[in-house]
Amino acid sequence: MSKYNHKEVEKKWKKNWEKSEIYKTKEPSFAKATAGKAKYYVLDMFPYPSGAGLHVGHPKGYIATDIVARMKMMQGFNVLHPMGWDAFGLPAENYALKNKVHPSDGTAKNVATFKKQLGLLGFTYDWDREVNTTDPKYYKWTQWIFLQMFKKGLAFESFAPINWCPDCKTGLANEDLEGGLCERCGSEIERKPMRQWVLRITDYAEKLLSGLDTLTAWPEHIKKMQSDWIGKSEGALVDFKIKDSDQTLKVFTTRPDTLFGATYMVVAPEHPLISENLDKISNKKAVQEYIEVAKSKSDLERTELQKEKTGVELKGLKAINPLTNEELSIFMADYVLFGYGTGAIMSVPGHDERDWEFAKKYKLPIVDVVLPVNEKGDVLFDANNLSDKPFTEDGVAVNSDFINNLPTPQAKEKMLSYLEEKGIGQRKIQYKLRDWVFSRQRYWGEPIPLVHCEQCQNKKYNYIILHGFSGTADKNGPNRGESNNWRPWIKSKLEDKGNKVFCPNLPNTFEPNIEEQVQYVIDNVGFEINDGTIIVGHSLGAVVIYRLLEKLNKKVGKVVLVDPVVTDNFVDHERPKVTKSCNWKFNFEKIKKLSKEFIVLGDSDFGVIFEKDIKDLVENLTAKLILSKPSAGHFTAEQEPSVWGVLDQNGWVPVPEKDLPLELPKVKNYEPSGTGESPLATISDWVNTSCPQCGGPAKRETNTMPQWAGSCWYYLRYEDPHNTKELVSKEKEKYWSPIDLYVGGAEHATRHLIYARFWHKFLFDIGMVNYDEPFTRLQNVGLILAEDGRKMSKRWNNVINPDDVVEEYGADAMRLYEMFMGPFDQPCAWSTKGVVGVRRFLERAWTLAEKVKSDIVIPVKTGIHGVGSPIKSGMTTVLHQTIKKVSEDILALHFNTAISSMMELVNEMNKVPNVSKEDFVLLLQLLSPFAPHITEELWSQVGNKGSIFESVWPQHNAELAKDTEITLAIQINGKLRDTILVSADISEEEAKQASLNSEKVQKWLEGKTPKKVIYVKNKLVSIVV
RNA sequence: GCCCAGGUGGUGUAAUGGUAGCCACGCAGGACUUAAAAUCCUGUUCCUUCGGGAGUGCGGGUUCGAGUCCCGCCCUGGGCACCA
DSSP states (O other), X not given: OOOOOHHHHHHHHHHHHHHHTTTSOOOOOTTTTOTTSOEEEEEEOOOOOOTTOOOTTTHHHHHHHHHHHHHHHHTTOEEEXXXXXXXXXXXXXXXXXXXXXXXXXXXXXXXXXXHHHHHTTOOOOOGGGOEETTSHHHHHXXXXXXXXXXXXXXXXXXXXXXXXXXXXXXXXXXXXXXXXXXXXXXXXXXXXXXXXXXEOGGGGHHHHHHHGGGOTXXXXXXXXXXXXXXXXXXXXXXXXXXXXXXXXXXXEEXXXXXXXGOXXXXXXXXXXXXXXXXXXXXXXXXXXXXXXXXXXXXXXXXXXXXXXXXXXXXXXXXXXXXXXXXXXXXXXXXXXXXXXXXXXXXXXXXXXXXXXXXXXXXXXXXXXXXXXXXXXXXXXXOTTSOOSSOOOSOOEEOSOGGGTTOBHHHHHHHHHHHHHHHTSEEEEEEOOOOOEXXXXXXXXXXXXXXXXXXXXXXXXXXXXXXXXXXXXXXXXXXXXXXXXXXXXXXHHHHHHTTOEEEOOOOTTSSSXXXXXXXXXXHHHXXXXXXXXXXXXXXXXXXXXXXXXXXXXXXXXXXXXXESOOOSSOSSOTTHHHHHTTOOOXXXXXXXXXXXXXXXXXXXXXXXXXXXXXXXXXXHHHTOEEEEEOOSSTTSOSSOXXXXXXXXXXXXXXXXXXXXXXXXXXXXXXXXXXXXXXXXXXXOHHHHEEEOXXXXXXXXXXXXXXXXXXXXXXXXXXXXXXXXXXSSSOHHHHXXXXXXXXXXXXXXXXXXXXXXXXXXXXXXXXXXXXXXXXSXXXXXXXXXXXXXXXXXXXXXXXXXXXXXXXXXXXXXXXXXXXXXXXXXXXXXXXXXXXXXXXXHHHHHHHHHHGGGBOTTOOOOBOOSTTXXXXXXXXXXXXXXXXXXXXXXXXXXXTOHHHHHHHHHHHHHHHHHXXXXXXXXXXXXXXXXXXXXXXXXXXXXXXXXXXXXXXXXXXXXXXXXXXXXXXXXXXXEETTEEEEEEEEETTOOHHXXXXXXXXXXXXXXXXXXXXXXXXXXXXXXXXXEEO
């Protein structure tokens, strides 16, 4: 037999596989019912094709998924195992700038290099399904998804200060920072007010958080990182009156139970309270100086570690504790962040470390209102016995009037009810998650498919805004009922822009009569209702609109129905009054024709209006449906951005879907300007266009999307990569999704994995996909470090190139080594010596073939199992144990132990003179997912036809895997004293007796009688004396 | 500072509460060879008076029995960064 020549073997089989198309994904015919085979979708996080090419660290995850894919294939699954390129973004652009090639050319070249390198390793990719985020055919759908978000008010223009990287010359999302520095280049980030497109990911905070509970096959620490990142805290907003003023200072607290311990207030330097009251502040100069200093500091400086807290009192301003009516001083300090909560706090130094530190420094009063208790509920020390640290944990309330003696959770609850009852506060949930700054002032990204039209922006409309029933408004405060929700807020916003707004309080909202209310509108509107009129109706107000349109029989410009009543069936305890308000018969056929556009804005919880009614209405009116989670249920909050999002005439008009993709123009000069303008802004041919809405002159948005955009949904495209009508067919998505196994680096925990879940949940909400979580099981791949223990990098000159390893040791040895080097999810340093070790193993397997004699079987009747039992060779037991171990380990991604057990098997086979063909073939099958080329060759050498990957994965036989003899350990007082070889089916009594009979045991017992003898089946006998 | 993961031979590592160190690397000795490489065989946690003794970061505890569980420290890696 010839020597193992990996180059010949690998070349031969790669060619063979290509010819036979063995790795082409076998998609069931969806039309016919042939989809009987179970599917398995195994995915890698697709690579960024950088100019440096692959190093040996990159393929580690790909090898793992390839092994799982091959085993699943042999186990009879329809396997989807695709690969593609995440190619937009800064690194490619910077590389292009440096090397003076256009990013698109550079990317194409890098993709070719990566593909060639991956090709060497013998993966099962079906390249017909390759995706590339920079391909217009692909990013057409990235843009399409963005437009759907825009239309639902989830993408909005913002002018708020954001993170700006002066080096990369672009704005960044919170997720793009690492400890206040740019994650890409390490520059210090500036806070800069800029025009940005922002995605309202915070609308999905709750869904992203609660969804984690369903992801039982995700690593706990990744889920933890995500939930920390979302950072939910439950608490209360509390209003503190400002003394001698009608202003109130609103604070957020998670400890409403400590309200009696609030001894002063603190606001952030940016807080409007300061600018609005400058005249009243007696130490104005000191205050302004502090603000100047705070402004000049970078974010990093402001939050620097171990920094002593600073602040200035706002002298002349006092707040009133709403419970005690005590006067509280107000401070301004930069340890209070303007961007979180209300930008102001009540300071409880007795029970908060930061407040304590500040109070100590400025000698402010400290009051204890919570005391620690033991498990029985006994108070541990009294309130006068102040410790040298604030007590920040749960305990029991003291010095707190009506909540005294209550344990913290109950104290919180009682205080919350009290605050709400008295109208001085309400429950509030806060998240740390920030909205996603989604635009980049750079060239190499997806163009944002929007145009700005001044004509549309400046066009004036006449608005009618109608509410409905408000039966309980007077009884239960401002947020219940219809008389005082977002209508005044929206009215003034629209009027500010020069629109006419008719926003009446309709008559008899306590016991409404629709006909009466319609007549009221007609009589009082004060302008002509025509196709320049936009009518907004909330709840029962929608019903008024149906009748109004019927009665007027005139076409209007737009109708917006906000959580509209449709039938007399909805959730409200005073429903009977509403039921009587009309006859509930509407001619929707007619109504449908009476507005240019209908928009239904529904509460995605369907808490008041039932889903069926909403869906029916949308169908009857062919309306555009926008489901969202309003600030308060049934859109009853005082300010409601989602309603404003629908009404705002900001002049932004989406590029019509039929015109997608909006292609990135190929330009010569794509350097970032640094002014906050994208390089695209200089291409006037491209920028100047016409408005798709009014036909007038318009300008294109010139910012591009961030690198993360394309990777938010690529896994869906693999399921249906050539679809020109949809991003993925729902049928195919239903079959292939969700992803059964997703493998990638842990560094994506709070970036890609949160963004992708967000987009997926959005696609689920608009009905584009069938499942609400994209990745069923997630596994992290551990980094491969260089031989010196550092990260592989050109800078250290320690990069190992996979091409060289493949050349010298072969792809199979490289694959095997990367899986053998340690636990898959753990970082591990590369060792060339280690590659040598697995290469030796492959050579031993190769030479083992010489011993294979198909005509020689060494049958050993097991005896134990009696007549009719299976014939065993000398290898049978260990073989079946190995089949079990390897199959289980591959699924669990414990590749290192799988390989180790195969090494043991080969060592066993090496010890015997002959190996049966049956046994050898089983070994080859187990090894084949790891080392596909060599096993394919040996498979054919021992006389098999076809590919080993078309063979059926072996199953272990539990009976055959059982040892016939076992070694029992004997312990005396916990110390090992002897081992004995016994039959595996030995009884407990026999085992104990045999142990006591052992000579060594006799010697150690020295005639003493054992107190106790413990038998652990098949393991040991423990004797206690 | 807070949270999470982890500390086992010279090295990478393995061990459902049950014989610690499987499988490899390295090293030492031997076989083959004129010689070397390659390959094969043997040994390889430490101490030892060869009976044993000690040993999984350190100190305690639970248990017949702890690398594994509990408590308190130390160290390494990762995440968060004054989020009220």
